[in-house]
Amino acid sequence: MESIALVQELEERTRLNPDRVVRLHGFVLDEPFELLIFRGFSSSTTHPTAFDPDASVLPEDTRLEWAELLQGPLDPAGETRLAGPLNPQDLLTQANW
Numbered sequence: 001m002e003s004i005a006l007v008q009e010l011e012e013r014t015r016l017n018p019d020r021v022v023r024l025h026g027f028v029l030d031e032p033f034e035l036l037i038f039r040g041f042s043s044s045t046t047h048p049t050a051f052d053p054d055a056s057v058l059p060e061d062t063r064l065e066w067a068e069l070l071q072g073p074l075d076p077a078g079e080t081r082l083a084g085p086l087n088p089q090d091l092l093t094q095a096n097w
Helices: 003-016 088-092
Strands: 020-028 031-038 041-044 062-071 081-086
Touching: 003 020, 003 031, 003 041, 003 062, 003 088, 020 081, 031 062, 062 088, 081 088
Parallel strands: none
Antiparallel strands: 020 031, 020 062, 031 041, 062 081
16 A cells, blocks of 8 residues: 555544554655644654645655554653554554554
């Protein structure tokens, strides 16, 4: 599955499961990349994102390497990991939610 389609599918999953946060890790060329998905919205913590909601949040040449499923909303004092690290595709399996 293409990375953009994967992110769109995970956005839909978090829309249906508002108490979950997906964190995707990877690289843009050789730079570390991190994306958080919560309640249907994606935001990169490492790279700028477009203001256009129809534009992809993934910079060109993004390689997604691994993912985590976290209890939402995130708590700065300590986060609860529910699944991961795992292959980003594996988050499409309902059993991981």
